[in-house]
Amino acid sequence: MLNQLAFYLFASISILCGLGVVVASNPIYVVLWLLGALIAISGIFFSAGAELLGSLQLMIYVVAIAVFYILIITAVPWRKLHKNEQHNRLIGLSVLPFIVLLYAEAFLVVMSGVSVSKNKIIETITKNYGNAEVIGIKLFSNYFWAFELMSVLLLISMIGAILLGRKEEKTYD
Numbered sequence: 001m002l003n004q005l006a007f008y009l010f011a012s013i014s015i016l017c018g019l020g021v022v023v024a025s026n027p028i029y030v031v032l033w034l035l036g037a038l039i040a041i042s043g044i045f046f047s048a049g050a051e052l053l054g055s056l057q058l059m060i061y062v063v064a065i066a067v068f069y070i071l072i073i074t075a076v077p078w079r080k081l082h083k084n085e086q087h088n089r090l091i092g093l094s095v096l097p098f099i100v101l102l103y104a105e106a107f108l109v110v111m112s113g114v115s116v117s118k119n120k121i122i123e124t125i126t127k128n129y130g131n132a133e134v135i136g137i138k139l140f141s142n143y144f145w146a147f148e149l150m151s152v153l154l155l156i157s158m159i160g161a162i163l164l165g166r167k168e169e170k171t172y173d
Contacts (some may be wrong), residue, residue, distance in 0.1 A: 006047035008106070014040035015099060022095060027073045031066060038062045052132045 017040060020033035038061045045054035139147050 003047050003049070004110075007044060008110075010040045010043035010047060011106070013037075014044065015102070019095060019099065023093070027076075031069045031073065034069065035062060035066050038066070052135060 014037045017033045017037035021030055021037065024030045024033055038057065042054045042057040042062065045051075045057055
């Protein structure tokens with residue numbers, strides 16, 4: 001019961017913070033709303049019993065991507081880009097009916113008695129192995145080649161980013 005309450009609390013916070021990302025006009029506030037949404041999503045993972053995914057969410061998204069966004073905000077001249085501020089607010093407010101429908105659907109699911117915590121397969125797997133072990137077994141058995149392909153793709157993109165970010169040295173003859 002407490003896990004479901006935490007799940008719905010974090011889900012509500014993430015939806016409200018996502019709406020704040022869309023509606024906010026100041027880029028700094030956008031990043032703060034985004035941080036709130038990402039932390040709430042991490043809370044959803046923790047409340048579902050997936051501690052590894054919650055930790056990875058915090059480490060990768062909240063820290064790395066938020067720092068990246070803050071660097072972008074400091075590098076871009078935002079004063080020149082505020083021409084369509086009213087248009088952005090209208091787009092953000094147009095999302096409101098979909099959020100109301102989402103909450104209505106969540107309310108119907110709760111009233112129907114469907115529960116994530118009643119899944120016996122997930123409880124058995126995590127009780128016998130643990131989250132990190134289950135993910136490791138799946139990654140290195142069923143999805144080994146996809147995992148290796150993704151690691152090579154990440155290596156290639158990292159080398160490309162280093163080459164693109166490298167400054168050309170001027171030689172004077």
